[in-house]
Amino acid sequence: MPVSSSHRRRISRAVGVLALLAAAAGLSGCASVGDNVSTAFADPAKYDLYDCKQLETERVKIAGRKADLQGLMAKAETGVGGSVVSELAYRNELVATQGQSKFAEEAWRRNKCHESPPESKPAASAAATPPAPAAGVRGSRPSSR
Template sequence: MIASARRRLVCVPLAAAAVLLAGCGLSDDKALTMVNRGKYSLFNCDQLKSQAVQLSVRERELREAMARSASGPGGELVNAIAYRSEYLTVKGEIEELEITANAKNCRQSVRAISDGVIR
């Protein structure tokens, strides 16, 4: 009984440390690597614009949720577990949309659309 309690006392902090370190591996500069290149290559400019609006709304929602949870106890841990990977995926998809829109010479920049939605 005592040995299993000691084992739990050792395992819980190690598990928490592993989760925290896993969140550190996902930095903002890795966002584009989480998205398939050419994912939006078959989209036309209107479809790119529509997708940019949807992704920008989701990015804002995730950023607000991360800010709310960061203010509470264990907030960074919650962010790493619940929000961080999806947030980086959405950011990467917005970047991929921008690359595709530039390649297709779309009139309105995806970045301008996403900035307008965020504000």
């Protein structure tokens, strides 16, 4: 059964409208990615029982992970199709990490925590110095005597 030209125009118009709706839905999804989505992938009660020292360690760890993920995403975007690879491989973890960061910061403020003072120089340099070998200890090969 042949299709008339008026049916073809209606079909092509319907396909065009659906394509526009799909594009609009996709773009609106990008615009709504924010705090609401980032906190959906993180446990809001995770940091409730942390003390300030634990929160400080966690904040440093989260900041490092966020920086790593952003670096990996930037590196991926330099290649062919990199933005797609970047989004597929790293975006979800980055969003989850941002949610964790938000909850850790809220707990930090709620507990009225303050940054720890930096360690004194002598203690830091002593920790960085490797221990001297024990007297009488030679290389790992046994002697040939």
